[in-house]
Amino acid sequence: MTVLTGVNLLAGLGDAAFLLVLGVDYAVLWGLLAWFMGYIPSIGFIIALIPPVLLAYAEYGLDTALVVLVGYVLINGGVQNFYQPKVMGQRLKISPVVVFIGLFVWGYLLGGIGAILAVPMTMFLIIIMENFEGTRTIAMLMRHTGEEDNAKRQEAMHHVKDLWTKTKESFAPTSEESRDG
Numbered sequence: 001m002t003v004l005t006g007v008n009l010l011a012g013l014g015d016a017a018f019l020l021v022l023g024v025d026y027a028v029l030w031g032l033l034a035w036f037m038g039y040i041p042s043i044g045f046i047i048a049l050i051p052p053v054l055l056a057y058a059e060y061g062l063d064t065a066l067v068v069l070v071g072y073v074l075i076n077g078g079v080q081n082f083y084q085p086k087v088m089g090q091r092l093k094i095s096p097v098v099v100f101i102g103l104f105v106w107g108y109l110l111g112g113i114g115a116i117l118a119v120p121m122t123m124f125l126i127i128i129m130e131n132f133e134g135t136r137t138i139a140m141l142m143r144h145t146g147e148e149d150n151a152k153r154q155e156a157m158h159h160v161k162d163l164w165t166k167t168k169e170s171f172a173p174t175s176e177e178s179r180d181g
Contacts, residue, residue, distance in 0.1 A: 003091050007084045008038030014075040015052075022064060022071075024056050034076065040112070045076050088119055098122060098142045 016031025024030070030052040037044035049072050057065035085099040092099075102122035107115035114121075129139035137159045 003088050004039065004084075007079060007087060008035045010083070011035065011038055011076050011079040014079065015048075015072060018071045018075060019052055019068070022056065022068065023060075024052055024064075024068065025059065026055070027052075030055075034072075038076075038080075039116070043112070045072075045080075048072075048076075092119065092123060094123070094126065094143050095141075098126075 012031040012033075012035030015034040016027050019027035019030055030048070033051065034045075034048040037048035040047070049069065052072070053065050053068050056068040081100075085096040085103070088094075088096070088099045090096075099119060099122070103115060103118045106118035106121055110117070126139050126142050129135035129142070137155075141157070141160065
């Protein structure tokens with residue numbers, strides 16, 4: 001939650017500064033709204049976007065409203081899609097790619113609640129995987145952030161490649177089966 005609060009604050013500050021530059025009234029209020037609505041996945045951004053776009057349209061016309069719309073999409077999209085996974089990955093010691101994929105998968109499976117709880121559920125899954133010998137190496141690879149011992153990572157990669165080779169061999173037809181079928 002601390003990381004999410006910081007990320008939302010960054011998006012809110014960016015939105016407020018952007019609206020101040022454009023001269024849209026109540027820019028700080030709209031920045032606060034963007035900050036608070038950032039906790040609601042998927043629709044929070046849209047809810048926070050509507051009032052400043054409508055106000056920009058009422059004050060300055062369609063051109064400024066479109067600029068506000070594009071600015072909000074770029075600021076919030078950039079922060080939430082690029083900065084947030086990187087920061088969460090660094091703070092929680094998991095790969096940013098795993099955070100991004102976790103947000104997508106849990107959001108798809110469970111909707112908005114899944115997107116909110118994606119990082120804790122992914123961490124829970126990694127912790128469970130670390131406690132079993134068969135999945136420990138996969139969990140180690142999911143935790144890779146670049147700060148770990150390279151030898152351990154290479155050993156884990158080699159182990160996963162061996163597992164993959166054994167899996168392929170178990171499904172490959174034997175010479176006797178290929179003659180029969």
